[in-house]
Amino acid sequence: MKTAISHQTLESMVTPFPHLHFPTPQSPTPPSQDDLKRVAAHRAVELVESGMVLGLGTGSTAIHALDRIADLLRRGALTDIVGIPTSKKTEAQALALGIPLVDLNSHPNIDLSIDGADEVDPHLNLVKGRGGSLLREKMIEGASKRFVVIVDESKLVPRLGGSGLAVPVEIIPFGWEYTLGKLKKLFDGVSGFDAKLRMVKKEGKEDIDVTDNLNYIVDLYFEKGIELDLGLISDHILRITGVVEHGMFLGMATEVIIAGKDGIKVMKRER
Numbered sequence: 522m523k524t525a526i527s528h529q530t531l532e533s534m535v536t537p538f539p540h541l542h543f544p545t546p547q548s549p550t551p552p553s554q555d556d557l558k559r560v561a562a563h564r565a566v567e568l569v570e571s572g573m574v575l576g577l578g579t580g581s582t583a584i585h586a587l588d589r590i591a592d593l594l595r596r597g598a599l600t601d602i603v604g605i606p607t608s609k610k611t612e613a614q615a616l617a618l619g620i621p622l623v624d625l626n627s628h629p630n631i632d633l634s635i636d637g638a639d640e641v642d643p644h645l646n647l648v649k650g651r652g653g654s655l656l657r658e659k660m661i662e663g664a665s666k667r668f669v670v671i672v673d674e675s676k677l678v679p680r681l682g683g684s685g686l687a688v689p690v691e692i693i694p695f696g697w698e699y700t701l702g703k704l705k706k707l708f709d710g711v712s713g714f715d716a717k718l719r720m721v722k723k724e725g726k727e728d729i730d731v732t733d734n735l736n737y738i739v740d741l742y743f744e745k746g747i748e749l750d751l752g753l754i755s756d757h758i759l760r761i762t763g764v765v766e767h768g769m770f771l772g773m774a775t776e777v778i779i780a781g782k783d784g785i786k787v788m789k790r791e792r
C-alpha cells in the first residue's frame with residue numbers, strides 16, 4: 522500500500538463546503554473547532570449507503586457522524602444500517618440515537634468505519650486513543666474495507682507525537698510498573714522522552730484510568746515527535762510482554778477528511 526500524498530496533491534483536492542453554512546468574510550464569527558469537526562463528519566457520512574455495516578468511532582468528532590447517521594435513518598434516507606461501536610461510550614450514544622448495533626463476532630467484514638484521530642501525519646498514519654478506546658478502534662477499523670478519518674485541521678502534524686501530546690499504549694494491569702519500566706527502557710536515551718501511567722480524576726480524587734477492556738494506559742511523550750522508524754517502534758512496543766496494543770495506526774486509514782477554515786481537504790491512500 523502506498524500513499525500518494527504531497528502538499529501539491531493535497532492542495533489540489535481542496536473543495537469548498539458544499540452543503541453547510543459557514544460564516545462569509547462579512548460574518549464576524551469564524552467556524553469553531555466543533556463546527557469543523559461536524560463538517561468533516563458530515564462529509565464522511567455522505568459515503569454511507571443503505572445496507573452497510575459501519576464501524577462507529579469514538580470522540581467529539583465521531584459523535585457528529587453518529588448524529589448525522591441517526592438523522593438520515595430517522596428520515597428514511599438510509600435504511601438497513603448496522604453499526605459496531607468502538608467503545609462503551611459510543612455504544613450508549615448509538616443506542617440513545619436509535620442506531621441498530623451488532624458486534625464484530627457476527628459481522629467481521631465491515632464496509633466502512635468513520636472515526637476521529639488525535640494526530641495525522643502526511644502519510645495518513647495516525648495517533649489515536651487519547652480517549653482511551655484504541656484497542657477496540659484498531660480491531661474494528663482494521664476489519665473495515667474503508668477507514669475514513671475525520672479531523673479538523675489542528676490534528677495535522679509533520680510527524681507522529683509531534684503535537685506534544687501523548688502516544689497511548691494499552692497494557693494489562695498485572696505488573697504495570699514492570700511494563701512501564703520496559704517502555705521507558707525502550708526509549709532510553711531519546712531526548713525529551715517520557716512515559717506516564719494515565720490517571721483520571723473521579724469525584725475529586727486521582728485514580729488510575731481503566732479502559733473498556735479493564736486495562737491501563739501508558740502515555741508516551743516525545744518532545745520532538747517520533748524521529749525513529751514508526752514500523753520498527755511499533756514492533757518493539759508490541760514485543761513487550763504486558764503490552765496489549767498501541768495507538769499508532771500505521772497504514773490503516775484509506776482516507777482522511779480534514780475540515781479547515783478554508784474548506785475541506787481529502788487525503789487518500791492509493792491501494
Ligand SMILES: O=C(CO)[C@H](O)[C@H](O)COP(=O)(O)O
Binds near residue numbers: 579636653655
Ligand atoms: O482515538 C480516539 C478515542 O480513543 C479519538 O478518535 C481521538 O481521541 C479523537 O478525539 P476527538 O474527535 O474528540 O478529538
